[in-house]
Amino acid sequence: MSSAVPASPVTIALLGGGTVGSAVARLLVDHAADLEERVGARVVLTGVAVRDAGRSRPGVPADLVTTDAAALAASGADIVVELMGGIEPARTLLLSAIAAGSSVVTANKALLAADGASLYEAAGRHGVDLYFEAAVAGAIPLLRPLRESLSGDQVTKVLGIVNGTTNFILTKMDEEGADYAEVLAEAQALGFAEADPTADVEGHDAAAKAAILAELAFHTRVTLDDVHCEGISQVTAEDIRAAQDMGFVIKLLAVAERTADGVIVRVHPTMLPRSHPLASVRGAFNAVFIEAESAGEVMFYGHGAGGVPTASAVMGDLVTAARNRVSGGRGPGESTYSNLPVLPVGAALTRYYVNLSVADKPGVLASIASAFSDNGVSIQVVRQDGHGDEAGLIVRTHRATDAALAKTVERLSRLDTVRQVLGVMRVEGEAGE
C-alpha cells in the first residue's frame, strides 16, 4: 500500500457517541499508525456528534465532540460513520452525508431493513460506498463474504442465530430446565436483556437482520414487512424437554430461503438436531449458516453484540471505504436484479413438532392422524405418553407447507379427542424429505 507521494488524509465524521461510537473513536486514535499503513493514508477523525456533550467518554478527544449532528453529517468528510440507531434522524443525516459526497458506514439494522433502498439509491447516484457489516451479527465478518466472497455462487438458504439475548435465554432454559420467565429475569439482571425486552424476545431485532441477509443472499429487495416473525415468549420448559428427548435443541432462527417460486423470510423458535453446527452455538454468541449451490455449507460464528466487538466490524468497513477513497475504487452497490417474489410464510416447506394433550380413550390416534392426512401433512414419528388427564401425544411430521400445518392445527384444536394443542414448532436442519 506504499507509494512515493503520500495520499491526502482520509477524514472520518462519527455520528453517535454511545458504547460502539466511543469504542470506534478510541480505536481510530489508538491504532492511527496501523490504520495509516493499512489504508495508505492518514485516517483523521474530524468530529463525534453526540446527544449529551457533558457525558464523559474516556479516550474520545473532547475537542471533537459536538451536538450538531446535522452540520457534521453534511461536512463533506470522506466517510461518515453512523452509530445512532433508529430510523430518524439517522436516515436524513445519512442522505445529507451522501449528498455531500461522503461514503457511509452504518450499523443501523432498523434503517436498512425499513428503507435500505433509499440509502443505496443515493449512494449509487453520488458514487459513494455504503457498508454495514456491524448491522448483522456484530463482530462476525458475514455481510462482506455474502456480498463478495459468495458473489459467484447461488445461495439457497440462510439459517441464522442473530440475536444474543434470545440465544442466551434458550441456552439457559436448555441447560437448567428453567422456565422462560425465570431465565428472562436472570438475563435482565445480568444485562443480557433490556428492561423492556420486547424487540429481542418477540423476534423484531432478528427480523430486521433477516431482511438484510435475505436481500444480500437472493439479490431481491426484502424489507422488515416481508418477514414473518414469532418470538420465544411462548416457548415452555416442556417444549425444551421434548426437544431434548428427541435429540433436538430449540433456537430462535432467522430463516431465509429461495424456493422454486420465490423467497421466504421468517423468524421463529425452531427445533434443530443437536448434531447441526448451529446447535452448539451457546449463550450470547451468534452464528449464521449458509447453504450455497457450489460452496455447500458454510458457517460464520462469533460475538453478535457488545461495543468493542461491534466496533471491530465498523473499523473493517471504515478501512475498506478509506482504501477505496485512496485507490479511487468502489464497493458493491445494491444488487436486487433477481427481483424474486417474496412469498408469505404459508408457502414455506418445513417439518413440524406438534405437542398435544389428548383424551385417554380408544380412537384418539386415528382421529388425530386423520387431521394430519386430510390436510396433506405426512407424519414421521408419533409418541404417546402418560394416561388419564396426563395423556399426551407428540407428533413430528415430514415436510409440509406452513399453510397445511396451520389448517391441521386448527382442525386438531376442534377435535373432541384433543384437550389442548400445547406446542407447535418448526423443525429445520434435518437432511432428506
Place this chain on the structure above:
Amino acid sequence: MSSAVPASPVTIALLGGGTVGSAVARLLVDHAADLEERVGARVVLTGVAVRDAGRSRPGVPADLVTTDAAALAASGADIVVELMGGIEPARTLLLSAIAAGSSVVTANKALLAADGASLYEAAGRHGVDLYFEAAVAGAIPLLRPLRESLSGDQVTKVLGIVNGTTNFILTKMDEEGADYAEVLAEAQALGFAEADPTADVEGHDAAAKAAILAELAFHTRVTLDDVHCEGISQVTAEDIRAAQDMGFVIKLLAVAERTADGVIVRVHPTMLPRSHPLASVRGAFNAVFIEAESAGEVMFYGHGAGGVPTASAVMGDLVTAARNRVSGGRGPGESTYSNLPVLPVGAALTRYYVNLSVADKPGVLASIASAFSDNGVSIQVVRQDGHGDEAGLIVRTHRATDAALAKTVERLSRLDTVRQVLGVMRVEGEAGE
C-alpha cells in the same frame, strides 16, 4: 450495478482444466446472466489451458481448450485464473500474465507460501489485483474477511483445521478407537487420502496454508520455511483414548500467534477441550478460529476441498476482480508493514500432555516431578495408572515454552524410572494460565 452505457466485457483466461478448473469453466458458462448482473459487464471465457487436450471435460466449450498455457497467460485477458498448482510453471505464467496487465486469481497455496512476495510485488507494480481465497480452506470465505473485514482490528491468534484428510482420519480414530494405519487405509479406499498421503499426513499442506494465514493476520511476511511442522502419523489410539478420558479431542491444527516478541507459526497434532468450537468440526470439514483484540473470537466453517466448493471461492474472487475492472478500483495489496520477527517454535508458550511408561517403584513421581520443575515447567494434573509393566503416568502442564518442554522430555527419557516417553502433545484452547 446498472448504468446507461454497457461496460466492455471482462475477459477470463483459465490455466488448468482439472476438477476445479472444469467446474469454474462450467459456472462461467451456466451462470453468465447472473454474472453479468453482478459484475455490471459481460464476463467472457477466452481460453482454458490444459495439459491433455484429448480428455473429455463436460460443460467446457471445446473450442476454448488449448495446450499453449504460455500464450494464454500472456494474452492480456482482464483476469487470469490459475488452477494448475505447483510452483513452476505456475509462477512464470502468472508473472507473464501480470506483466501483460491481467489481474490474477489463484488457488495455488504452494506458490503463495513459497514466493507470494514476487507475485504481490509484480501485481503492485503493474496495478493489478491478486486474489487467492481458494488457496486456504477451499470454499470457506476466510481470506477476504481476514484481509478486509478484520482490517481495522488486531489479530492475536489463528487456530485452523485446514486439512480435510487429516481431520477425516483423526475423526475416525476418535469415533471408532481405531489405529492410525487402519484409518489411513480406509481413507485411501474412500478417496479422502491420496495413494501417497505424505503432503497431508505430515502436515506440509497445512503448513503452506498456515504461512498464508499468518502473513495476512500479522502483516508480516511468512513463508513455508518459517513454519514448524509435525504430522499425525505418530498419533496413536492410546493418545486418542487419553484425550477422551480428559475431555479432549485431538486435531491437526495450524497455529499462528503474535507474542510480545514476534510471530510463531506451527502445525502439529493438538489436544483441544471438547467444548471448544473447533472440537466439533468433524470429518473432511475445515474451520478457522480467529482471536482478535476487538472482535474477540470468530470462527469460519465449511468445506475445505472438492472441485465445486473450491470453484465457489474462485468465482467469488473472479467477480470481485471483474467488478474492480469495471469500476476502476483495486483490491488490497500485500501488507507486511508490521515486519515482525518470525520466532522458532521453541519460543511458543503452550500447555502439554505427556504420557509416560514408568517403573512401578517408590520415588517415581518425585523424580519425574523434578524433571519438570528443574526445567521451569509447572505441572497442572498428574494421573497414575496400572501396575508393574503396565504402570503409566499422564501429565498435563501449565503454560511453558516449547524449548523448556523439549528439555524436560529429553531429561525424562534419560531417567531410569521412565521406561518410555509414549506421547507428547501440545494443548490449545483452554482459558487461563
